[in-house]
Amino acid sequence: MKVLGIMGSPRVGGNSDILLDEALTGAKDAGADVEKIILNKLKISGCHDCKKCNETGICVLKDDMPEIHKKILEADAIIHSCPVYFWSMTAQMKAYLDRWTAIFDAEWRWQKAYYPKMKGKRIGLITVCGDPNPHTADPIVHSFKSTADMTKLNWIGVVMASATDKGEISKDENAKKQAFELGRKVAN
Numbered sequence: 252m253k254v255l256g257i258m259g260s261p262r263v264g265g266n267s268d269i270l271l272d273e274a275l276t277g278a279k280d281a282g283a284d285v286e287k288i289i290l291n292k293l294k295i296s297g298c299h300d301c302k303k304c305n306e307t308g309i310c311v312l313k314d315d316m317p318e319i320h321k322k323i324l325e326a327d328a329i330i331h332s333c334p335v336y337f338w339s340m341t342a343q344m345k346a347y348l349d350r351w352t353a354i355f356d357a358e359w360r361w362q363k364a365y366y367p368k369m370k371g372k373r374i375g376l377i378t379v380c381g382d383p384n385p386h387t388a389d390p391i392v393h394s395f396k397s398t399a400d401m402t403k404l405n406w407i408g409v410v411m412a413s414a415t416d417k418g419e420i421s422k423d424e425n426a427k428k429q430a431f432e433l434g435r436k437v438a439n
């Protein structure tokens with residue numbers, strides 16, 4: 252079982268990163284091999300909607316995303332972690348998610364070649380927002396949950412937390428426990 256963690260905050264060691272680490276620790280605890288990708292350390296352009304990938308399943312943009320596509324295909328489960336920026340996901344996470352286009356065909360179904368690897372892949376989400384109401388992150392949940400519903404990914408769940416300062420979430424034992432449990436659940 253391989254679990255891939257995708258970190259969408261530019262703040263390494265920040266709240267989304269801390270909760271993702273908790274989740275990956277949970278996954279490891281359940282016997283999984285884990286890998287974390289920090290999107291902000293990579294070059295990931297936005298999708299150009301050139302549609303060339305509709306035929307080939309391969310993105311023409313020469314940046315770090317094709318390597319991530321390979322890791323997405325190989326993983327049994329993916330946990331995304333992202334803070335709220337202006338009632339939405341970060342630019343880094345949005346560029347990454349838009350580039351999932353390359354693994355779909357023109358009808359927004361998995362490319363035939365990828366279908367066996369993508370069908371039923373487990374997916375989980377962690378969100379953090381500065382607002383004390385964690386549901387400020389609902390638009391992020393909507394994006395990931397809708398993607399999962401459309402493509403029949405196996406939606407394992409979401410952890411929604413609130414914190415503002417870098418690392419503040421460390422004090423939130425409940426959020427950390429929920430993230431750990433999410434990691435265990437995706438790996439089971």
Ligand SMILES: Cc1cc2nc3c(=O)[nH]c(=O)nc-3n(C[C@H](O)[C@H](O)[C@H](O)COP(=O)(O)O)c2cc1C
Nearest residue numbers: 260262265266267334335336337338380381382414
């Ligand atoms: C550019 C920017 C925009 C933000 N927009 C929002 C927002 O719309 N709503 C909110 O609740 N918090 C907002 N925040 C606060 C972050 O979501 C919060 O500080 C979070 O803990 C950051 O997580 P991180 O440590 O993983 O980067 C914003 C922060 C930044 C830097």
